[in-house]
Amino acid sequence: MTKYLGLHETIDVHEILTFKHLSLTKTTTMSKLVQDPALKGILEEDSTACSNHIQQLQKFITNREETL
Template identity: 40%
Template sequence: MKIERLALHETMDAHEILNFKTVCLLRSKLMQGICFDNELKALMEKDVQQSIKDINELLDFYQENPFIQ
């Protein structure tokens, strides 16, 4: 049985997306602390929740797919 692995550029793309989503999460979470507009806070909280969902999905992807070592 042949084990399929992601190519190096696919591994790098997945890593870059994970890093980007992590930065988005941190930025939205930090900005909530200095924001006074409740509607904007709610929008940022929605972004935080979506980012957490996306990061967990990417982490599942990492665990399910072998990468080039």
């Protein structure tokens, strides 16, 4: 049995993906400007997490079907 993502689900994933890209851009930009080492570490962790989330979300968009 093959299960497909619906159009509305694909659009929702795309919206989340767009938000994550914006978040990653802002985090990366701000981490270059910040001077506090603790805050810089937090921003770098967030950047890594955002990158992982983006990769996972891209899999949902490119692999629209799931075989059960």
